[in-house]
Amino acid sequence: MDHSLRLSEILYVGLCAKIGTPTEVTIRRDVLDMEDMIEENIHTGKHECRGRGMLSGSRREGFRFKTSDWDYMLWKCDRCFLINDISQLRDYVSSDLDIVLMDDTDTPPGFVRLQLLTRPRYACFSLVPLNDRIYISSLFWRQVTHEEFSRGIKYQNAHEHGPCSSGYLHESIEVDRALCFACKYWPRGTNHWIERCLRHKWPPASVLEDILNDNYHCVAIGSKSSTIAYTLDWRLSFSLAEQKLVFTMNHTQFICYGLLKIFLKDVINKNVEEPLMCSYFMKTTMFWLIQVGHMNWSPNNLLECFCKCFKYLVQCVNRGKFANFFIQQNNMFMNKIIGIARESLLDQLNQYYRMGLPCLLLSSILRSILEPALSRPCRIQFTAGMCHEIGCACKDLRTLEELKEIHLEKCYLFLFLKSVVTLLNSSLSPYKSLTLQWCTADVLAVTPFVIVKYSSHYKNKHMYNLGKMLCNMLKLSSRIGTISHSLYLALYYYRTGRYNKALGVSNLMKRRLLEHFILYYAKPVDRNRYSEEISNLSLSRKMKAAWVVDIKFYLGIQYIEELILEQEETKLKSPNDEAILYPVFVLVEMLSVLSNYRLGTGSQYLQSLTDLHTLLLYDDGRYVPTKHRDISWQILGICQQVIGEFHGALQSYQESLKQDPQHKIQRATHARIYHIQHQLSRNQRV
Template sequence: MAPELKPTVEDRIQRLSESVFVGLCRLVGTKQQLAIRRDVAAILEIMIKEVKTMEEDSVLFTGSNREGFRMEGSDIDTMYWPNNHRVIWNESQVSIYPTTPQAILISDVSDSPPGYTLLQLPTPIACQEVLSSRVTIDGSEKIYVSSFKYRQNMCSFIRPNSLVHGPSGSGMVGVLEYDDVHGFFSDFWPPPAYGWIDRCRRQSWPLPLLLYDIISSGSHVVPIAHRLGNHIENEWRISFASAERKLVLSLNHCQFLTYGLLKLFLKEVINKGLKDEEKVLSSYHIKTCVFWVVQQSIVSWCPQNLLECFWICFKLILKWVYNGECPNFFVPENNMFLTKIYGAVQQDLFTQLYELYEKGMLCLLLCHSVGPFISSFIDNPEYFINTDENMLFSKTELSVELVKEIDIKDSLPLSKPYKCFRYLTITERLTTLLFLTQNHAVFLQKITVSVFKHTAFILFNHFKDGNKALYLADKIAIRLLKIASRFGFIFEMLYLALYYYKTCRYEEALAIIGTTKAKLSDPQECRGKSRHIDTKVLHQAAVIDIKLNNSICYLKELMIEQLLCQQAKKMLLQVPSFVLLHMVEFLCSMNTDELKAQEALRNLRELVHKDEEVYIQLMSRDISWQILGICQEVAGDIPEAIYSYQKSLKQHPFHKIQAASSIRLIIAIYKIWFLKPKRCL
C-alpha cells in the first residue's frame, strides 16, 4: 500500500484560498447575488435615460454600490451633467453638433498636469450655473469655467446641506453616505488617454468589444483641480468613471472578490482607527491596483489562487508606496500619490505596510471580517470546502435579495402623467428584448405596478370637477389599483385601501385591509401573485416601506408632512407597511366602528413603541412616531399625541419632517390650553 502523500505548502495555501473564497462569497456576494444587484440597477438606468428630456440632467450611477458591493460603508456615488452641454478636445469636433443647441466647452490641457484640463467657454451660451462660474486667467481675453465656483454652485443642487468633499457634494441618507458629482460629458475619448488604447490592445485586456464600447462611451470632467497645478481653482479632472464601471463589471468573480478583499483589508487593517483626513490610501488606489494586475495577466484568477492574487496586488501597492508613485490606469503620467503620499506620510505608510508584508498572507487574520474563515481552516485543515456558490444561498434567500434590491431601486419620479405613460411604453419595449433575465422581468413587473398605483391617484386628483370626468377617472383608478394588487407584492393592496379611504368608501377599505392581513398570516395564499418569485418571499416583501410620492396627495392627514418633505427636496415619504395598515384601519374605523378604531390604535401604538427594527427601520422611525401622534390626535388623546410628536423630533431626521412635528406639537398644545379636547377613544 502506497504511503499517503502529505499536502504541500502550496496545497494548503490553495485550500486556504478556497476557504477565504467561500467566506467572501458570503460577505461580498455570490455571482447570483451580484447579477441581481446589477440587473436591477441596469433597468433603472435605462428607464431614467429613456425618459429624461434635453433640459434635464443626465445621470450615471458609479461607486461601490453600483459595482455590486453591499458591505457596510459602500457609498452611493452619482454623477450628473447637463444634457445640453458638451466638452470637446479640439475645435474641429464642434462639427458633430450642427443643429442641436448645445453649450460647447473646449478643453485646454496645454498648461495643466496630466489628467487635468481647463475648460474654455467660447460663447455666452450656457446654463446659469456655468455663466456664474466664468473667470479669466492671467489677463487672457478667453473665458474659462472655474471648477471651484461651479462646485460651490452645484454642491447642494440635488440634496440640501451637502458638504464639499473633493469634486462632490457629500452627506448621509439614513445610514448610507452619498457623493453627488456635477460635471460635464464629452462624446470623445480624451487625447491624454490615447496611450491607454494602445496598451489595452497589446495586453488583450479589456477585450476588443469592451474596449470599443468604453471608447465610444466618451468621458467626463469633474470640478477638482490638481493641488500642484498652475490653476488650483480653475482646473478640472478628466474622469473615467464610466470606463471604470464597465471594467469592474467585466471582472470575473474571483477578480471581483479579490477587489472586495482588498477593500476590506484597507478599511479594517490599513485605515483602522484613522480619521477621514488621516486616510491617505483610498479605495480608488485599490481599484487602480486591481486594474493594473488584471491587465498584466500574471496569475490565474480562480478560487484556489485567490490569496495569491491578493498578495500580488498587495505587493504592487507596497512597491508604489516605496517609490511614491501610483500611476493612473488611464493616464499613467498622472501620479496619484504626488499630492498626498510623500515625505513623512509616505515613510509611515511604507513602514506600516512592510510590517504587514513581513507577516505574510496571515496578515489577513487582522481583518476581523475575513480572519474567522482563515482561523477555522487553520483549526481544521482537513475540513472539506465546497466552492460551489449555488450551495451557499437557497432560492428563497436569493429571492429575498431580489425583493430588497427592487425596493431600493423602485423610486422613479412618477408625479406627471406623461412620464408614467413613457415608463409604460419603455417597459413594454424592454419585455421583448432577448437578453432579458428573470431579475429584469421581476423589476419591470414591479415598475409597471408602481406606474399603475401612482397613475390612479394622479387621475383622481386631476379630475376634481365634472361628474362624468370624475366618474371615469374613478373607474379607471380602481381598475389600475386592482391590477397592481393582483400582480404586485402583498403590500400593494394597501394603495387600494388608501384610495377607498380617500373616496370615503370605508367598508371597502376595511375589507381590503382584512384581506391583506389574511395574506400576511398565510403566505401560501399569495400563490400566483408573481410568476418569478418564491411565494414564501412575499411575506418578507410585506415589511418593506410604502413609498408615497410627495407630489401626489394620498391622505389629507399627511399633507403637511408631504409638503415639507417636498420643500426639503425629498421625493418620497417612506412609511412602514404595517404602520400604514394600522393607520388606514384606524381612520376608516373612526367612521364605522369605534371599538375597531380603538383596537387599531392600540395595535399601532404597540408596534411603534415596541418594534426593534423588525417592521420599522431606523430611517422610518420619525414618520412612524408622527403617524402615531396624528392618529392619537384624531382620537382626541392630545397628551399622548404630544408625546409622540416629541419622540418623532428625537428620531433620525431622514424625512426632514421636524417642522411638521413642531407645527403639530404647537397645535396640540393649543388644543389642551384653549380648546376642550374630544372624548378619547
C-alpha cells in the same frame, strides 16, 4: 489539500458572505442598470435642458459596504459641445451649444484645460481670460456648483471634497455629487491604452467597443503643482469605463478587489486622519494585474492573488510612480505620495509585506473569517462552490432590499408611463424585467393621487370617467406589484368615501399578510414554507404572491386626510426627503378602524382598534420595526381621536414621543395633544 489553497477557499467563501455571492452581485447591478435605463428614457422625453447622471463608485460596482459613500456624476447633454481637435467641428450641428476645446498643451497627463471657442451662453459664471483665450475655471466651477447643490439639497456638514460637493443625508449616508462635462471623442492620451487592450485581449473586444462608444468626463479638479493649474485644469475621469471593466471581472477578481478595499480601510488607513492611499489605487491595481498579470484567478488561489496585488502596490510606492490605467503617463502619486510621507507609507507597507498572510488578521472582518479555520483546521469543511448556494428566501429578500432603494422623481411619473412600452420591448434579464415591473407598479400607485390633486375643477361626468380610470390604474398596480400595493387602492376608496370597498381590500390584505411565507424585511420568514410555496414561481409571481414592503407617501400629495399633519411636519423638518414610509401592518389596521367607523359598525372598529393596540404593545419588531414605532403609536392615537376615545389617544401620542424620532413628527404630536387637551377641557366645562 495544500494549506494555502484551503485557506484561500475559506477566505473566498467568507468574503462571499460579507461582499456578496455572484447571484447577489448580479441582482445589484441589474437593478441599477434598469434604473439607469428608466432615467435615460425619461430624460429623452423631456423638452427642457436634458441632464444626465450616474451613480458611480463602490455601490454601482456591486459592493454594499456600510461605510461606502454614494458617488454621483451629473452633466448637461445640451449645453456644451466638447472636442479635443478642431477637425471635430465638422460634427457640430447645433448653434445653441457652447463649443469647448479640451486643450492638453500645457497640462500634466490626464488633465486638460477647457477653452471656450464661442460666445459664452451657459458657462459664463466661471470664465477666466488667459493669453487672449477664454477658459472655464475648474476652481470657480466647483465653488458655484457647490453653492447650487447646497441650496437644492440640505446637506449636513456640507463641504467641497475634491471635484465634488459632499455632505451627509439622514446623518449617516455620505453623498458626493460632481457636476462635470461629458465628451464622446476619446483623448489622444488613451491611444496606448486601446493598443494595450487589443494586445492583451482584456477587456474583451465587445466591451472595449462599448466603452469607446460611450462618454468619458471632465471633472473640476486640477493638479496642485501650481496655482494656475489648480484654477484652470480639469481631470479626465473614466468612471463609466471603469464600471464596465469591473463588470467584466470574474467573481474571484471581484472578491479580491473587495479584499483589497477591506484591507485598505481596516489596516492601512486605520486611524489615519489624512490617508495617502485610496480605494481608487486598489481598483487600478486590479486593472493592471488582470490585464498583464497572467494570474490564475480562482477561489483556491485568492491568497496568492492578493499577495501579488499587494506586492505591486509596494513596488509602486517604492518607485514613487503609480501609472493611471487609461493614461499611463499620468503618475497618480505625483504631488501626493512624495518625500517623507512616501517613506513613512513605504515602511508601513513593507512591515505588512514581511508579515506575510498573518497581516490579514489585523482586519477584524478578515480575522473573523480566518481565525476559526486556523484554530480548528480539521473541523471546518468549506468548498468554493458553497458560496454560490444561497437560499431562495435569502436571495429574494436581497432582491427586495435592492428594489426598495430605487428612487423615481414624482415629477416625471407621466414620462415614465409613456416610456414603459419602449422598455418592455427591450431585451431584459429576469432581474431587469422585475425592476421594471416594480417601478411600473409604484408609478401606477402614486399617479392617481397626483391626478386627483389637480382635478377638483372637473365636472361630474368627467370626474366619474376620471375616477374609473384611476381605479383601473390602482387595480393594475395591485395586480403587478407586491401585496402592499393593494393598500393604495384601499386608500383611494377610503379617500373617495367608498368605505365598504376600502374595508374589503383591507380585510383581504390582512388575510394575505398572515400567511407564513410572507417576505418582509423585518419579519423572519419560514424558509421551509417559503421554499415549498414560492420557490418554483417566477420572479414576477413571487413578488405578487409573497413580498411585502412599507407604504410610501410622497410628501405634498394627499392620500388620506387623517395623516396630512404628519406629512406636512415631515416635509418641514426633512426638506431633503421626498416621501415618508408607513409600516404596512399598521396602516392596514388603521384603514380597517376608520372604514368600520365611517360605516357605523361599532363592534368591528373597536375590534380593529384593539388589534392595532395589541400589535404595538406586544410586537417584538417583526411587524413594526423600531424605526416605525413613533409613527405607529401616532397612527393608533389618530384612530382613537377620530372615534372619540380621547384619553386613549392622549396616551398613544405620549407613547409616540418616547420612541426614536425617526419621522420627526414631534411637533405634530404636540399639536394633537394640545387639541385633545383643549377638547377634554371643553367637555369638562360642559
